[in-house]
Amino acid sequence: MTETQAQTIVTRNDEDRRYEVHVDEVLAGFTVFRIDAKGRLHFPHTEVDPAFRGRGLAQIVVSEAMADVARRGETVVPHxxxxxxxxxxHDVPGLIVEWPDQPHPE
Incomplete structure (x- = not known):
């Protein structure tokens, strides 16, 4: 099976508090979230297994995670x-983003 035929699926794993990207049922990467006292989801870290790098999987898992958070009406705090x-x-329709209190370049 070629890379273009590989099945890529993103799921939310609430137990481990992360969104996971699987390629042909193998965990290839994830983006971690933690929930604060206000119910906001803080995203501190994204990781892709070195064996799967170069396929755009970090962007895929983050894209799907942000779309899912928007559908759920939750708030993201990106770190x-x-x-x-x-x-x-990228514009994510319906997504509520609260930027951390730190200066950002314009």
């Missing part, structure tokens, strides 16, 4: 550089 970059370059 992870991958999540920050994604949110600065």
């Amino acid at each position: 992870c550089p991958v999540v920050v970059k994604y949110l600065r370059t």
Whole structure:
């Protein structure tokens, strides 16, 4: 099976508090979230297994995670550089983003 035929699925794993991307049922990467006292989802870290790098999986898992959070009506607080970059370059309809209290370049 070629890379283009590989099945890529993103799921939310509430037990481990992360969104996972699987390629042909193998865990290839994830983006972690933690829930604060206000119910906001803080995204501090995204990781892709070195064996799966170069396939755009970090962007896929973050994209699907943000879309799912928007559908659920939850709020995102981005900390992870991958999540920050994604949110600065993509519009996610209905997503509520609360930027951390730190200066951001314009």
